[in-house]
Amino acid sequence: MESLRLDDSQIRASSSLRTGLGPHRGRLNIQSGIEDGDIYDGAWCAAHKDQNQWFEVDAIHLTLFTGVILQGRNSIWSWDWVETYKVQLSNDTESWMTCMNGTEEAIFEGSSENPEKLVLAVLPVPTVARYIRINPQTWYWNGTVCLRAEILGCRVKDPTDIYASEREPAGSKDDLDFGHHNYTAMRKLMKSVTDECPDITRVYTIGRSYHGLKMYVMEFSDNPGKHELGEPEFRYVAGMHGNEVLGRELVLNLMQYLCKEYKKGNERIVKLVTETRIHLLPSMNPDGYEIAYEKGSELAGWAEGRFTHEWIDLNHNFPDLNNIMWRAEERAEERGEDKSKVPNHYIPMPEYYTQEDATVAPVTRAVISWMQDIPFVLSANLHGGELVVTYPYDCTRDWSPKEDTPTADNAFFRWLATVYASTNLVMANPDRRICHYEDFQAHNNIINGGAWHTVPGSMNDFSYLHTNCFEVTVELSCDKFPHVSELPAEWENNKESLLIYMEQVHRGIKGVIRDKMTRKGIADAIVKVEDHEHDIRSAADGDYWRLMNPGEYKVVVWAVGYFPSMRRCRVGNEPHATICDFALTKTPMERLIEIRAKGGKIPQDLQLRLRALRVRKLRASTKTLNQRRESHRRREQARKARTTEAPKKG
Numbered sequence: 140m141e142s143l144r145l146d147d148s149q150i151r152a153s154s155s156l157r158t159g160l161g162p163h164r165g166r167l168n169i170q171s172g173i174e175d176g177d178i179y180d181g182a183w184c185a186a187h188k189d190q191n192q193w194f195e196v197d198a199i200h201l202t203l204f205t206g207v208i209l210q211g212r213n214s215i216w217s218w219d220w221v222e223t224y225k226v227q228l229s230n231d232t233e234s235w236m237t238c239m240n241g242t243e244e245a246i247f248e249g250s251s252e253n254p255e256k257l258v259l260a261v262l263p264v265p266t267v268a269r270y271i272r273i274n275p276q277t278w279y280w281n282g283t284v285c286l287r288a289e290i291l292g293c294r295v296k297d298p299t300d301i302y303a304s305e306r307e308p309a310g311s312k313d314d315l316d317f318g319h320h321n322y323t324a325m326r327k328l329m330k331s332v333t334d335e336c337p338d339i340t341r342v343y344t345i346g347r348s349y350h351g352l353k354m355y356v357m358e359f360s361d362n363p364g365k366h367e368l369g370e371p372e373f374r375y376v377a378g379m380h381g382n383e384v385l386g387r388e389l390v391l392n393l394m395q396y397l398c399k400e401y402k403k404g405n406e407r408i409v410k411l412v413t414e415t416r417i418h419l420l421p422s423m424n425p426d427g428y429e430i431a432y433e434k435g436s437e438l439a440g441w442a443e444g445r446f447t448h449e450w451i452d453l454n455h456n457f458p459d460l461n462n463i464m465w466r467a468e469e470r471a472e473e474r475g476e477d478k479s480k481v482p483n484h485y486i487p488m489p490e491y492y493t494q495e496d497a498t499v500a501p502v503t504r505a506v507i508s509w510m511q512d513i514p515f516v517l518s519a520n521l522h523g524g525e526l527v528v529t530y531p532y533d534c535t536r537d538w539s540p541k542e543d544t545p546t547a548d549n550a551f552f553r554w555l556a557t558v559y560a561s562t563n564l565v566m567a568n569p570d571r572r573i574c575h576y577e578d579f580q581a582h583n584n585i586i587n588g589g590a591w592h593t594v595p596g597s598m599n600d601f602s603y604l605h606t607n608c609f610e611v612t613v614e615l616s617c618d619k620f621p622h623v624s625e626l627p628a629e630w631e632n633n634k635e636s637l638l639i640y641m642e643q644v645h646r647g648i649k650g651v652i653r654d655k656m657t658r659k660g661i662a663d664a665i666v667k668v669e670d671h672e673h674d675i676r677s678a679a680d681g682d683y684w685r686l687m688n689p690g691e692y693k694v695v696v697w698a699v700g701y702f703p704s705m706r707r708c709r710v711g712n713e714p715h716a717t718i719c720d721f722a723l724t725k726t727p728m729e730r731l732i733e734i735r736a737k738g739g740k741i742p743q744d745l746q747l748r749l750r751a752l753r754v755r756k757l758r759a760s761t762k763t764l765n766q767r768r769e770s771h772r773r774r775e776q777a778r779k780a781r782t783t784e785a786p787k788k789g
Contacts, residue, residue: 185285219254339401342357552609652664667696
């Protein structure tokens with residue numbers, strides 16, 4: 140039910156308090172809207188408070204029912220839950236058999252005190268039937284008969300079933316290890332991939348969790364372990380929230396797929412691996428995942444495992460650079476300055492964040508260090524619990540809810556989000572059911588992060604404001620922890636999206652910024668694009684990548700000690716970057732400093748340029764001095780004139 144494989148038409152109830160509390164809302168972990176009374180409340184609730192109420196599921200096929208998981212109502216205004224209930228089974232909805240515990244009707248325990256708690260009840264005797272009913276017996280004394288449920292069971296073969304071929308779990312033709320992998324299993328899988336493809340893979344670690352679990356990254360490249368000149372760096376990060384596990388499994392699937400397809404000679408994959416350096420981090424929060432994994436697919440709940448051991452939500456744990464930027468804009472406005480001149484790039488880490496007693500998870504610090512060490516160009520952060528792609532900014536100005544807060548690169552971010560969403564088989568399905576209460580199809584399954592819910596300190600915003608990297612968040616599924624049987628279908632839903640999104644790292648312009656004399660690459664050169672008020676910098680070898688949509692752009696590059704250089708660069712519709720190299724000339728003073736530092740002889744051309752520079756400076760200073768003298772002379776004349784014309788007293 141939670142994964143939405145059961146249609147709303149398969150769920151019925153004896154009565155409903157209102158439309159928003161109908162049986163279609165009785166799915167495990169369904170989340171409600173902010174306002175009670177809309178059509179998206181957080182449970183099924185009966186219209187009457189008596190023992191004649193029931194909640195029914197039609198499995199369509201004969202099923203060996205084994206258990207029920209119950210949960211109370213999700214609401215910030217009301218507390219409602221079922222405390223005890225009976226279970227009834229039927230093949231025709233006319234005659235019902237109540238589950239027995241020996242000679243007595245079995246009474247199962249539901250929620251108590253916490254409506255979000257998941258409570259498992261195992262049937263004393265697994266029973267084959269088509270229909271199952273939950274019949275509440277008691278409920279929270281001050282509340283209503285409300286529940287969210289998951290039904291446990293296995294389909295059985297029935298030769299008379301005319302629907303036998305319908306609603307079968309979809310599979311995959313790819314020979315991959317579809318399963319949930321804990322820490323040990325994940326390490327074994329990653330090792331098996333490197334053993335199979337040692338020439339294009341490398342596994343390295345970027346840090347450890349609170350409990351000492353290593354954060355493993357797998358790299359794919361035709362030259363593993365090295366940054367190649369002109370080759371962009373890409374990353375996928377999964378498992379920021381430990382209980383949102385689908386991203387972890389998709390990244391592990393992607394590792395296997397890239398290896399196998401590269402060996403087969405798949406042209407698309409060979410091109411991707413040879414022209415891109417790909418980094419895959421399957422588990423950013425390994426401690427949280429282990430907690431969720433121990434509970435299992437159905438019992439992990441909506442929040443258990445989401446946080447780190449220190450109870451930190453990593454999605455809010457990066458430096459909040461947005462508000463630093465916006466406060467700087469406010470101060471500029473107060474001084475009468477142009478706030479658009481306030482930088483929205485390379486905003487430094489705030490001092491409070493670097494202190495040892497700051498509330499920062501070790502995994503967050505590890506990821507920040509990783510982001511600073513490697514010149515990433517593009518990234519995606521894989522989450523779960525919804526079906527939508529969000530793009531920066533995630534944090535709204537003045538904490539205004541539902542406010543669209545775009546970046547200077549809003550058009551390209553929308554393109555990135557659309558690329559993933561439009562190729563995802565579930566998101567692109569116009570007939571799909573919404574996950575919880577927001578209809579993201581109205582926005583083509585993409586949304587500005589701040590227009591959904593404001594998140595200060597997100598990794599997306601930090602990546603954009605502190606580094607060169609553009610990053611979006613992908614919410615992969617309604618169910619945060621899909622059952623293992625769902626994983627092959629989820630891989631097929633996301634395979635094309637994962638591949639085509641990586642290929643977007645080759646859009647825009649790229650090039651190498653070199654010293655015109657020595658031909659050496661210049662690190663930290665600033666690349667400015669007209670009408671794109673967000674700069675990027677060159678990497679250590681002088682190469683750079685600027686993601687942009689098609690068009691013609693005026694690009695200016697400058698570096699300390701060099702004269703700036705300007706070129707016009709055209710970006711086409713083709714899925715490859717336009718090469719736009721720059722050769723910068725050192726200023727005469729910079730050349731002089733270098734020559735003197737080496738004890739060399741000053742060449743004649745430099746002597747002439749320095750002499751001409753001194754003459755220009757002398758002329759400029761003389762002109763300035765003369766202007767000041769003339770200004771002073773005019774002020775004196777005006778003062779004397781005012782003194783002479785002043786009326787005499789008396």
